Amino acid sequence: MSPAAQLPLFRGMPESGELASLKAFPHESAPQILVVDDEASVRLGCVMALRSDGWRAVGEASSPAALQRLTSGNDHYDVVVLDYAMPELDGLALAGVLDPQTRPPILLASAHADGAVALAALRLGIWDFQAKPLVPDELRRRVQRLHTRARDAAVPTAWMPRALQHCQRGQWADALMELRALPEAERTETGELLIGLVCQLAGDEAGAREAFHRARWWPDWHRQGGEIWAELARRLG
Amino acid sequence: MKRLSFISGLTIILMLLLVSSGFCIWTARTLSGEIDQLISANFDAIRALRGLRASVARIDAEYRVATSVSEISHARQLFDLERKEMEKSMAFFQRSSDQPAVARLQASIKDYFTYYEEYFALGKSDGDRFKVLTRSLASSSSNIADASGAIMDINDDVILAHRAAAMAKGRRAIGIALGIAGLSLVIYIWTSIRLTQGVFAPLRQLRDSIVKVSQRQFDMIVPLEGGEELKQIATTFNQMAAELRAYVAESDQRVVGANRVSRAILEALPYPIYIVDENYAVRLMNPRAEMLSVALEIPGALPGAVRKSIDEAAALGCELIDDDLKRAIEIPLPDAPAEAPPTYLPQVFRMSPAPDASAGWAVLLIDVTKLRQFDLAKTKAILMLGHEVKTPVTSIRMTLHLLLEEKIGALTPDQRELVTVGRDDCERLLTVLQSLLELARHESGRVTMKLTPMAPADLLAQAEAMHGEFVRRSGATFAIEPMPPALPLVQADAIHVVRVLGNFLSNAAKYGTPGVPVAMRAELRGDGFVRLCVRNHSPRPLSEAEQARVFDPFYRRAGENAEGSGVGLTICREIATAHRGRIGVWSDDNEVEFYLDLRVVSPKQIEHITHVSGSPIAAFSGNA
Numbered sequence: 001m002s003p004a005a006q007l008p009l010f011r012g013m014p015e016s017g018e019l020a021s022l023k024a025f026p027h028e029s030a031p032q033i034l035v036v037d038d039e040a041s042v043r044l045g046c047v048m049a050l051r052s053d054g055w056r057a058v059g060e061a062s063s064p065a066a067l068q069r070l071t072s073g074n075d076h077y078d079v080v081v082l083d084y085a086m087p088e089l090d091g092l093a094l095a096g097v098l099d100p101q102t103r104p105p106i107l108l109a110s111a112h113a114d115g116a117v118a119l120a121a122l123r124l125g126i127w128d129f130q131a132k133p134l135v136p137d138e139l140r141r142r143v144q145r146l147h148t149r150a151r152d153a154a155v156p157t158a159w160m161p162r163a164l165q166h167c168q169r170g171q172w173a174d175a176l177m178e179l180r181a182l183p184e185a186e187r188t189e190t191g192e193l194l195i196g197l198v199c200q201l202a203g204d205e206a207g208a209r210e211a212f213h214r215a216r217w218w219p220d221w222h223r224q225g226g227e228i229w230a231e232l233a234r235r236l237g
Numbered sequence: 238m239k240r241l242s243f244i245s246g247l248t249i250i251l252m253l254l255l256v257s258s259g260f261c262i263w264t265a266r267t268l269s270g271e272i273d274q275l276i277s278a279n280f281d282a283i284r285a286l287r288g289l290r291a292s293v294a295r296i297d298a299e300y301r302v303a304t305s306v307s308e309i310s311h312a313r314q315l316f317d318l319e320r321k322e323m324e325k326s327m328a329f330f331q332r333s334s335d336q337p338a339v340a341r342l343q344a345s346i347k348d349y350f351t352y353y354e355e356y357f358a359l360g361k362s363d364g365d366r367f368k369v370l371t372r373s374l375a376s377s378s379s380n381i382a383d384a385s386g387a388i389m390d391i392n393d394d395v396i397l398a399h400r401a402a403a404m405a406k407g408r409r410a411i412g413i414a415l416g417i418a419g420l421s422l423v424i425y426i427w428t429s430i431r432l433t434q435g436v437f438a439p440l441r442q443l444r445d446s447i448v449k450v451s452q453r454q455f456d457m458i459v460p461l462e463g464g465e466e467l468k469q470i471a472t473t474f475n476q477m478a479a480e481l482r483a484y485v486a487e488s489d490q491r492v493v494g495a496n497r498v499s500r501a502i503l504e505a506l507p508y509p510i511y512i513v514d515e516n517y518a519v520r521l522m523n524p525r526a527e528m529l530s531v532a533l534e535i536p537g538a539l540p541g542a543v544r545k546s547i548d549e550a551a552a553l554g555c556e557l558i559d560d561d562l563k564r565a566i567e568i569p570l571p572d573a574p575a576e577a578p579p580t581y582l583p584q585v586f587r588m589s590p591a592p593d594a595s596a597g598w599a600v601l602l603i604d605v606t607k608l609r610q611f612d613l614a615k616t617k618a619i620l621m622l623g624h625e626v627k628t629p630v631t632s633i634r635m636t637l638h639l640l641l642e643e644k645i646g647a648l649t650p651d652q653r654e655l656v657t658v659g660r661d662d663c664e665r666l667l668t669v670l671q672s673l674l675e676l677a678r679h680e681s682g683r684v685t686m687k688l689t690p691m692a693p694a695d696l697l698a699q700a701e702a703m704h705g706e707f708v709r710r711s712g713a714t715f716a717i718e719p720m721p722p723a724l725p726l727v728q729a730d731a732i733h734v735v736r737v738l739g740n741f742l743s744n745a746a747k748y749g750t751p752g753v754p755v756a757m758r759a760e761l762r763g764d765g766f767v768r769l770c771v772r773n774h775s776p777r778p779l780s781e782a783e784q785a786r787v788f789d790p791f792y793r794r795a796g797e798n799a800e801g802s803g804v805g806l807t808i809c810r811e812i813a814t815a816h817r818g819r820i821g822v823w824s825d826d827n828e829v830e831f832y833l834d835l836r837v838v839s840p841k842q843i844e845h846i847t848h849v850s851g852s853p854i855a856a857f858s859g860n861a
C-alpha cells in the first residue's frame with residue numbers, strides 16, 4: 001500500500017478497476033498508452049489527461065504486473081509512461097528487462113532524477129523524460145512526440161527523429177552517423193547537445209566536450225540529472 | 238684624569254721647548270760675544286801692526302831719498318809724526334807686553350827710534366857711524382817686520398783656535414737642541430697615545446656593550462670613563478640597558494604568565510585542539526586532543542578527517558572560521574553510538590607552530606554532535622514532509638488542470654473561478670515546497686559544490702544562455718557589458734553560480750522598470766575576488782533595511798504580492814557561502830544591483846589542480 005493511499009483525501013478510492021468507472025472517450029483504433037505508476041492519484045490523472053485527449057490509456061499500479069502486460073504479447077502499447085520510483089521493480093529495472101529493439105517507446109516520469117539515474121536511463125535508450133509535477137498538456141505533447149517519432153523518421157530530412165530512434169535502441173554509432181550527416185554549420189544547438197550526449201555514452205569524452213561546447217551546455221553527469229533531463233526535454237520541445 | 242695627563246704632557250713639551258730655545262739663544266749670544274771680542278781685539282792688533290809697518294816703510298823711504306837739508310828736515314818732521322802714530326799703536330800692545338813677540342816688537346821699535354834720533358843728530362854724512370847706524374836701522378826695521386809678523390801669526394792662531402771652539406760649541410748646542418726636540422717628540426707621542434687611549438677605550442667598551450645588548454645580554458655596564466660627553470653617553474647607555482633588563486625580565490614574566498594562561502585555557506577547553514606544521518605533524522595538542530587521538534588508536538597524530546579540513550583551507554587560501562554545519566566532520570569512535578557518531582566542526586587557523594616552522598595550522602574541533610543530530614533531524618523531517626506532501630499536491634494540481642481544461646466536463650462560471658483559485662494556490666504551494674526542499678538540501682550539505690577554476694566570462698555566457706531568453710520575454714532588453722580583459726579565473730561550481738545569476742536576472746525581470754535594459758557584468762575587486770553582478774533600473778529601489786533582509790528566508794517587501802517561493806535568494810546565499818564567496822545587494826535612487834563575489838584562483842592552486850587532475854580548466858576556457 002502506498003503512503004499516498006493512506007491520506008484521507010484518497011481514502012476509499014478503488015485501487016484497481018477505476019478505469020471502468022470513467023467515461024471512455026477514445027475510439028477503439030486510437031493509440032494505446034500504458035501508464036505505470038504506483039501512486040493512484042498520479043496514475044489516474046495521467047490516464048484522464050490522455051483519455052480526454054482521445055488516447056486509449058490504461059493504468060497499471062504494479063511494475064511486475066506492467067512487465068507481465070508488456071511481455072505477454074496479448075496487448076499492444078504504442079507508448080509507455082513509466083514512473084521511476086516504484087516499489088518492487090523501479091522504472092529503469094523494468095525497462096532494462098525489455099528488448100530495446102521491440103519495446104514501445106518509453107516516457108520516464110520522475111520527481112527526483114539524479115545524475116546516475118539520468119545516465120542509466122540514457123544508456124537504456126530512454127531519452128524522453130517528464131519531470132513531475134505533471135501538467136496535462138506537457139504530458140500529451142511528449143506522448144504525442146514519442147508516438148509519431150517512427151512516422152516522422154520516415155521523412156528523409158528528419159534526421160533528429162531518426163537519430164533518437166537509434167538512441168532508443170542503443171545504437172550509438174548509427175545515431176552519431178545521423179546526427180553528423182548535417183554539416184557543422186547547419187546543426188542546431190539541440191543537434192549538438194544530442195551529439196554530445198551520444199559521444200558521452202559511447203565513451204568519446206573529447207567529442208562530447210567539443211559538442212557540449214558548441215551546444216552552449218555544460219553538463220555534470222554526476223550531480224545534474226534533473227537539469228540534464230530538463231534541458232534535453234526543453235530542447236526537444 | 239686624561240685631561241690632566243694631556244695638560245701635563247703639553248706643559249713638559251712647552252718647558253722643554255723653552256729650555257731648548259733659551260739654551261740656543263744663550264749659546265748664540267755667547268758665541269757672537271766671543272767672536273766679537275776676538276775679532277775686535279785681533280782686528281785692532283792687526284791694524285796697529287799694519288800701521289807700524291807702514292810708518293816704518295814711509296820713514297825709511299823718506300829718509301833714504303833725502304839728500305838736501307830741507308829734505309832731511311822734512312824727513313825729520315815726518316819721522317816725528319810717524320813716531321807719534323807708532324807710539325799710539327804700541328800703546329795697544331802695552332797690556333800684552335809680557336808676551337815675548339810683543340816685547341821683541343817693543344824693543345825693536347825702541348831701538349828703531351833710538352837709531353833714528355842718532356841718525357838725525359849726525360845728519361847726512363858718510364862715516365863709519367853712519368854706516369853702522371844705517372845697518373842697525375835696517376836691522377831694526379827688519380826686526381819690527383819680523384815681530385809684527387810673529388804677532389800676526391799668534392793672532393791667526395788665536396782666531397783659528399777660537400773658531401774651532403765656537404764650532405764645537407755650536408755643534409754641542411745643536412746636539413742639545415736636537416736631544417730636547419727628540420725628548421719633546423717622545424713626550425708628545427706618549428701623551429697622544431695616552432690621550433687617544435683615553436678617548437677610544439670608553440668608545441670600544443660602549444661598542445662591545447651595544448653588541449652584547451643586540452645579543453640580548455643586558456648585564457654589561459659601560460664604565461664611566463673619558464670626557465664629560467662620553468660619561469654622559471655611558472650613563473645614558475647604562476640607564477637604557479637597565480631599563481631593557483627590567484623590561485625583558487618583565488616580558489619574560491609576562492610570556493611565562495601568558496603561556497601558563499594559554500596552557501590552562503587549552504587544557505580546560507572541552508574541545509580538542511591540534512597545532513600542526515605544514516606536513517600535518519602535530520607540534521602541540523591539548524589533553525582532549527590527546528584523548529581523541531588515543532581513542533582513534535593514532536596517539537599523537539592528527540585524525541585523517543581533520544586533515545581534509547586543513548586541505549580545504551589550504552585550497553581556498555583562507556582560514557575556516559564559521560558555524561557552517563555543512564563542514565562538520567564525523568569521527569567514528571569505537572565506543573560511540575553508530576547512529577550518532579561524534580561530530581566536530583573544525584575551525585582552522587593559520588599559525589606558526591614553532592620558530593623553526595615556516596607555516597602551519599591550528600585546528601579547534603568544536604563538538605557539534607548534538608547540534609548536528611538536531612539539524613539532521615530537522616532536515617530529515619522537512620525532506621520527508623516535503624516528499625510526502627509533494628506527491629498529493631502534484632496530483633491535486635493535475636486534477637485541477639484537467640478540470641479547468643473542461644475536456645472531461647464543462648464547469649459553471651462559479652466552479653471555474655473556484656477551481657482557478659485552487660489551481661493557483663496549488664502552483665504556489667508547489668513552488669514553495671520545491672524551494673523549501675532545495676533549501677533543506679543546501680542547508681544539510683546534501684548539495685555539494687564542485688569548485689573548479691572558471692573564467693568569469695564563461696559563467697556569464699552560460700547564465701545568458703540559460704536565463705537570457707526569460708529576461709527578454711519579460712520585455713526587458715538584456716546585455717552582458719564589456720568586460721575588462723584578462724579577468725582571472727575564479728573558483729566556481731558553474732551550475733550553482735549560473736543558478737544564482739539566474740535568480741538575480743529573474744528578480745531584475747520581475748521587479749525592474751519594464752523596457753529599461755538589464756545589464757550583467759564581471760569586474761575584478763581589489764581583495765582577491767571577482768564580482769559578477771546584475772543591475773537593473775527599478776521603480777522601487779531597496780532601502781538599506783530592505784537590503785539587509787532581502788536574503789532572509791520568506792522575506793517579502795511591504796506591499797509586494799507573494800510571487801515566488803521566498804527562499805530563492807536564501808538559497809543563493811547558501812551557494813555563495815559554500816563558495817566561500819560573498820553575496821549582496823546595493824541600491825541607490827533608481828537602480829538595484831545584486832552581486833556575487835567569487836574567489837580568484839591563485840596560481841599555486843592552478844598548479845596544484847593541474848598537477849593532481851590533469852587539465853580541469855581546458856574544458857570550456859575557450860568560450861570567452
